Amino acid sequence: MSREILQVSGLSMRFGGLLAVNGVALTVKEKQVVALIGPNGAGKTTVFNCLTGFYKPSAGSILLDGQPIQGLAGHQIARKGVVRTFQNVRLFKEMTALENLLIAQHRHLNTNFFSGLLKTPGFRRSEREAMDFAQFWLDKVNLTEFANRTAGTLAYGQQRRLEIARCMMTRPRILMLDEPAAGLNPKETEDLKALISVLREEHNVTVLLIEHDMKLVMSISDHIVVINQGTPLADGTPEQIRDNPEVIKAYLGEA
Amino acid sequence: MNRHLKSAFFSALLVWAVAFPVLGLKLSIVGINLEVHGQGPLTLSIIAACSVLMFLRVLFDKQWSGLMKSAPKGPLVSPKVSHFLTLPRTQRYIILGLIAVALVWPFFGSRGAVDIATLILIYVLLGLGLNIVVGLAGLLDLGYVGFYAVGAYSYALLSHYYGLSFWICLPIAGLMSATFGFLLGFPVLRLRGDYLAIVTLGFGEIIRLFLRNLTGLTGGPNGISNIEKPTFFGLTFERKAAEGMQTFHEFFGLQYNSINKVIFLYLVALLLALLALFVINRLLRMPIGRAWEALREDEIACRALGLNPTVIKLSAFTLGACFAGFAGSFFAARQGLVTPESFTFIESAIILAIVVLGGMGSQLGVILAAIVMILLPELMRDFSEYRMLMFGALMVLMMIWRPQGLLPMQRPHMELRR
Numbered sequence: 129m130s131r132e133i134l135q136v137s138g139l140s141m142r143f144g145g146l147l148a149v150n151g152v153a154l155t156v157k158e159k160q161v162v163a164l165i166g167p168n169g170a171g172k173t174t175v176f177n178c179l180t181g182f183y184k185p186s187a188g189s190i191l192l193d194g195q196p197i198q199g200l201a202g203h204q205i206a207r208k209g210v211v212r213t214f215q216n217v218r219l220f221k222e223m224t225a226l227e228n229l230l231i232a233q234h235r236h237l238n239t240n241f242f243s244g245l246l247k248t249p250g251f252r253r254s255e256r257e258a259m260d261f262a263q264f265w266l267d268k269v270n271l272t273e274f275a276n277r278t279a280g281t282l283a284y285g286q287q288r289r290l291e292i293a294r295c296m297m298t299r300p301r302i303l304m305l306d307e308p309a310a311g312l313n314p315k316e317t318e319d320l321k322a323l324i325s326v327l328r329e330e331h332n333v334t335v336l337l338i339e340h341d342m343k344l345v346m347s348i349s350d351h352i353v354v355i356n357q358g359t360p361l362a363d364g365t366p367e368q369i370r371d372n373p374e375v376i377k378a379y380l381g382e383a
Numbered sequence: 384m385n386r387h388l389k390s391a392f393f394s395a396l397l398v399w400a401v402a403f404p405v406l407g408l409k410l411s412i413v414g415i416n417l418e419v420h421g422q423g424p425l426t427l428s429i430i431a432a433c434s435v436l437m438f439l440r441v442l443f444d445k446q447w448s449g450l451m452k453s454a455p456k457g458p459l460v461s462p463k464v465s466h467f468l469t470l471p472r473t474q475r476y477i478i479l480g481l482i483a484v485a486l487v488w489p490f491f492g493s494r495g496a497v498d499i500a501t502l503i504l505i506y507v508l509l510g511l512g513l514n515i516v517v518g519l520a521g522l523l524d525l526g527y528v529g530f531y532a533v534g535a536y537s538y539a540l541l542s543h544y545y546g547l548s549f550w551i552c553l554p555i556a557g558l559m560s561a562t563f564g565f566l567l568g569f570p571v572l573r574l575r576g577d578y579l580a581i582v583t584l585g586f587g588e589i590i591r592l593f594l595r596n597l598t599g600l601t602g603g604p605n606g607i608s609n610i611e612k613p614t615f616f617g618l619t620f621e622r623k624a625a626e627g628m629q630t631f632h633e634f635f636g637l638q639y640n641s642i643n644k645v646i647f648l649y650l651v652a653l654l655l656a657l658l659a660l661f662v663i664n665r666l667l668r669m670p671i672g673r674a675w676e677a678l679r680e681d682e683i684a685c686r687a688l689g690l691n692p693t694v695i696k697l698s699a700f701t702l703g704a705c706f707a708g709f710a711g712s713f714f715a716a717r718q719g720l721v722t723p724e725s726f727t728f729i730e731s732a733i734i735l736a737i738v739v740l741g742g743m744g745s746q747l748g749v750i751l752a753a754i755v756m757i758l759l760p761e762l763m764r765d766f767s768e769y770r771m772l773m774f775g776a777l778m779v780l781m782m783i784w785r786p787q788g789l790l791p792m793q794r795p796h797m798e799l800r801r
Contacts, residue, residue: 181686182683182686182687201686201691202686202687203685203686203688203689203690203691203692206686206687206688206689207689211687211688211689212687214683214684214687218681218683218684218687219681219684220676220677220680220681220684221680222676222680222794223673223676223677223680224796224797226797226798226799227673227796227797230670230673230797231673231674231677231685231688231690232688232689234670234673234674234688234689234690235689235690237670238670239669239670239671241669241671244665244666244669244670244671245662245665245669247665255670259797262799263799272799275799276796276798276799294688295688297688
């Protein structure tokens with residue numbers, strides 16, 4: 129049995145009088161794919177925002193490898209290897225696909241001011257390595273031919289793939305995808321499914337995703353957590369969730 | 384038609400309301416009193432003609448715009464040419480050409496021309512520095528002159544109290560300004576947009592007021608005078624050298640000529656401007672330059688990727704301040720005198736105008752805009768009363784015809800080579 133990488137317990141987020149997330153708990157094991165589902169407005173993205181440091185949770189604990197990370201700033205959490213995509217694609221639209229990938233490697237580059245100024249061999253080497261790494265992932269997501277196009281001019285599905293590739297540039301341990309299949313056609317959804325399993329099998333990435341496409345969720349998740357109106361509703365394997373009367377009620381309404 | 388007539392009438396009236404108090408009346412001193420006199424009939428008839436023109440223009444608005452539409456219309460510069468001009472490579476060649484001209488300029492230009500060119504170079508340096516902050520990192524800084532003042536006073540004070548030479552003080556002044564930029568940036572950079580602009584404006588004024596009121600140290604409103612000029616490897620450009628020093632013309636066995644000093648100052652300014660050009664050129668292609676661009680586009684995405692926004696913004700702010708420090712210490716050395724009045728808000732506004740006029744992020748644009756902004760008032764000394772009016776008119780015309788600036792630049796993209 130693999131190790132638990134992320135443990136969340138009693139996570140609550142309060143905005144003034146609104147309790148958006150109330151006592152959510154979830155446990156993610158290494159190399160698992162865990163899905164977070166629930167009706168619209170259930171607080172899934174708020175959970176994501178709490179986990180990635182965009183919100184400071186009002187209560188609860190988030191442990192990454194047993195270390196508490198709640199309350200850290202977004203970039204600090206990202207540096208610990210928890211990286212996310214966004215519901216609405218957030219690429220740097222004026223920059224090329226390649227540059228988008230280079231930005232994400234900022235932390236791994238030689239950012240010394242003077243070595244950059246004088247183009248020292250160390251600086252050149254680090255830039256070249258970054259280029260190679262970016263090229264590797266552009267190949268993976270089939271975007272090599274668009275490397276020098278500005279990101280804003282790419283098709284929607286390509287932008288989605290580029291965003292995932294950009295996350296991979298930071299060498300993440302947990303990849304959090306916020307509705308990765310939204311707006312994709314069936315073919316692209318299949319590709320996404322294949323990509324996620326490649327990430328897991330070949331690159332040792334744990335995936336946590338929010339998704340409304342139930343076919344996708346049921347086929348790739350090891351574990352599913354259901355949230356309704358901010359409170360956890362159910363939690364289990366895809367089969368258990370599929371047969372859970374509570375979940376069916378929350379999704380379809382009272383019969 | 385009736386409606387047109389009404390609005391045309393009001394427009395004509397508005398011309399009178401605006402022009403008459405400004406141009407039609409004249410204050411003159413009679414004894415110890417100010418008296419208001421009307422201007423001559425010529426001015427009044429010009430205003431009247433203008434108002435009639437305005438009346439007709441508004442009255443026949445429809446016909447006029449129809450006429451404009453039917454006329455062959457296109458942008459001022461064809462899109463192809465303008466695209467070509469914004470390419471980084473084209474701009475690089477133009478800049479190289481300009482540098483070549485700048486190098487031979489002092490040996491042909493008159494003394495006055497070289498002096499103005501030196502002033503332009505100071506503003507080029509300031510514009511390039513502010514371009515890092517505003518153009519590249521997208522942080523609106525209205526207190527840039529504060530760092531310029533810090534640089535100037537760093538050199539003035541070090542020279543006045545410790546007798547340090549210009550070349551030692553230049554890096555110190557840069558460092559001092561950078562330190563100030565860093566310290567001020569820390570609390571300020573969590574703000575965005577308009578709020579940042581207001582707070583930096585406040586900081587700029589605070590620095591000036593500090594210098595003004597710290598009378599014991601800075602001489603208050605009188606400032607510090609008799610600041611030493613830069614030397615050429617220890618050779619001064621004065622007629623007579625101080626004790627233990629040698630003059631330039633004696634060392635090289637030349638006739639004393641005061642223009643040597645002017646040319647030397649010009650070359651020092653050129654050196655500094657070239658340094659700034661080189662550094663910024665490299666910055667654009669360095670990870671930090673890319674990070675500035677990314678941060679300007681999407682701060683949230685940057686954070687999600689592990690980039691620390693505060694550090695990245697701070698680096699832009701600090702670097703920009705550093706260049707202001709260089710410019711300041713050179714300004715102090717050239718002028719020989721610094722007073723707080725040289726560092727008022729209008730200076731910040733002019734530097735910002737240079738950056739915006741040139742086209743955000745464009746180095747060639749900054750150079751051209753600095754030339755326009757400094758040369759224009761010099762050439763139009765006769766109309767100096769209307770200087771602000773001309774600035775205003777220039778800005779309005781720019782907004783209409785080239786909202787993107789004189790010569791904006793496309794950023795050099797990293798290319799994937801296969």
